[in-house]
Amino acid sequence: MNHAETTLTPLAESPAPRPVKVYVLGSVVLLSAWWLVYDRLATVAHWLTYDLGGLTAGTHFASALEFFIYEVPKVLMLLTLVVFGVGIIRSFFTPERTRRILSGKRESVGNVLAALLGIVTPFCSCSAVPLFIGFVTTGVPLGVTFSFLISAPMVNEVALVLLFGLFGWKVAALYLGTGLVIAIFAGWVLGKLHLEKHVEEWVYVTKTGAAADEVAIDWPSRIDLGLEAVRDIVGRVWLYVLLGIAVGAGIHGYVPENFMASIMGKGAWWSVPLAVLIGVPMYSNAAGIIPIVQALLGKGAALGTVLAFMMSVIALSLPEAIILRKVLKPRLIATFFGIVALGIMFVGFLFNALL
Amino acid sequence: MKKLQILGTGCAKCQALTKNTEAAAKALGVPYELGKVTEIPAIMKFGVMSTPALVVDGVVKSQGRLLTPEQIKPLLA
Numbered sequence: 001m002n003h004a005e006t007t008l009t010p011l012a013e014s015p016a017p018r019p020v021k022v023y024v025l026g027s028v029v030l031l032s033a034w035w036l037v038y039d040r041l042a043t044v045a046h047w048l049t050y051d052l053g054g055l056t057a058g059t060h061f062a063s064a065l066e067f068f069i070y071e072v073p074k075v076l077m078l079l080t081l082v083v084f085g086v087g088i089i090r091s092f093f094t095p096e097r098t099r100r101i102l103s104g105k106r107e108s109v110g111n112v113l114a115a116l117l118g119i120v121t122p123f124c125s126c127s128a129v130p131l132f133i134g135f136v137t138t139g140v141p142l143g144v145t146f147s148f149l150i151s152a153p154m155v156n157e158v159a160l161v162l163l164f165g166l167f168g169w170k171v172a173a174l175y176l177g178t179g180l181v182i183a184i185f186a187g188w189v190l191g192k193l194h195l196e197k198h199v200e201e202w203v204y205v206t207k208t209g210a211a212a213d214e215v216a217i218d219w220p221s222r223i224d225l226g227l228e229a230v231r232d233i234v235g236r237v238w239l240y241v242l243l244g245i246a247v248g249a250g251i252h253g254y255v256p257e258n259f260m261a262s263i264m265g266k267g268a269w270w271s272v273p274l275a276v277l278i279g280v281p282m283y284s285n286a287a288g289i290i291p292i293v294q295a296l297l298g299k300g301a302a303l304g305t306v307l308a309f310m311m312s313v314i315a316l317s318l319p320e321a322i323i324l325r326k327v328l329k330p331r332l333i334a335t336f337f338g339i340v341a342l343g344i345m346f347v348g349f350l351f352n353a354l355l
Numbered sequence: 356m357k358k359l360q361i362l363g364t365g366c367a368k369c370q371a372l373t374k375n376t377e378a379a380a381k382a383l384g385v386p387y388e389l390g391k392v393t394e395i396p397a398i399m400k401f402g403v404m405s406t407p408a409l410v411v412d413g414v415v416k417s418q419g420r421l422l423t424p425e426q427i428k429p430l431l432a
Contacts, residue, residue: 094405094419095404095405095419096402096404099404122405122419123405124405124419126364126366126368126406127404127405127406127419129364129395130364130395130398130399130403130404130405130406131404131405133395133399134399134402134403134404135404137399202396206395206396206399207396207399207400208399208400208402209399209400209401209402209403210402228420228421232421326395
């Protein structure tokens with residue numbers, strides 16, 4: 001990553017405030033430039049493959065190459081734009097604020113709010129433990145906390161951008177909707193089971209200090225936060241996007257049609273639980289897995305099975321279980337994973353049956 | 356003497372923040388002592404839910420962000 005070109009203005013000594021006009025104008029110019037490039041990607045990819053590259057249309061290699069040249073910049077451009085936007089939105093939602101909103105909320109209402117806030121609150125699995133303790137020791141019900149912990153990693157902007165870019169808005173919306181429903185219901189069920197005694201004892205005796213005063217944050221700092229998010233997230237996932245799309249392109253070009261139909265097709269009922277079973281221990285990020293899965297869908301895999309697989313890879317992972325083991329006893333972790341896995345399977349069956 | 360503390364359980368970002376904080380303090384020439392807080396109950400006492408966090412003289416100045424030395428400097432002044 002190149003830090004030299006992104007040196008940020010110091011936070012405190014803010015320079016003379018730039019007028020709003022500058023920001024509006026700047027955004028319009030940048031967005032138009034973005035759109036001008038984005039809109040032409042397909043044409044350019046076609047031209048590079050067949051005119052400049054001189055490849056014959058219809059060959060396996062040509063279609064794989066065109067797919068790769070088109071999809072990589074498309075997904076990376078979408079990712080940059082959305083991650084920047086989400087970074088700015090997240091500057092309005094700190095974990096402290098989310099905790100204040102959720103604290104003392106009744107279940108059900110709390111579960112819905114927690115799942116929704118999980119999308120917009122900055123969350124990194126490395127702070128899952130302090131966040132968990134901070135929530136449950138200040139009056140956020142356990143089930144509501146779980147709704148947050150399920151939704152925050154599962155419904156994330158990287159997964160949604162890749163789904164939108166490679167599958168279209170309908171699949172992205174399905175993923176968003178069903179992901180929220182799973183987070184809400186799994187959290188609600190976990191709350192009803194009254195599993196508080198399966199939380200490690202030291203958690204409840206931990207004293208959570210009063211949250212630090214929130215520093216008022218101005219627009220230049222919000223834009224800095226957006227840029228930081230781009231540097232951090234896009235810097236971390238671009239390689240996976242590249243590799244995922246390369247493998248996906250290979251599958252598009254070379255794997256025969258209907259190859260996946262017998263394994264991941266609608267006819268095989270056991271494909272959904274199997275997809276979840278394989279998906280849980282897999283710890284790939286969305287950026288690498290979605291392009292591959294998209295290619296499989298084109299080869300006869302059923303959408304429900306594919307959705308279930310993606311959700312289990314993204315939402316449930318062994319590293320997460322190991323991190324949460326610090327605060328949850330094994331039975332609670334198993335129940336947590338079991339209920340979320342059941343919810344994902346239900347979604348898989350539902351879409352295989354409906355579509 | 357500034358008392359600087361980095362709160363975090365040892366993730367890569369926490370180590371990077373430690374390095375950047377030292378760089379900022381050295382660049383400013385302020386005398387400082389730097390400590391790491393890695394135990395979760397101790398981190399929770401500060402009311403911090405997202406790591407890494409930077410604490411200056413007992414006051415939480417930033418949390419959940421990997422600040423650059425340039426961003427840290429005004430927090431030490």
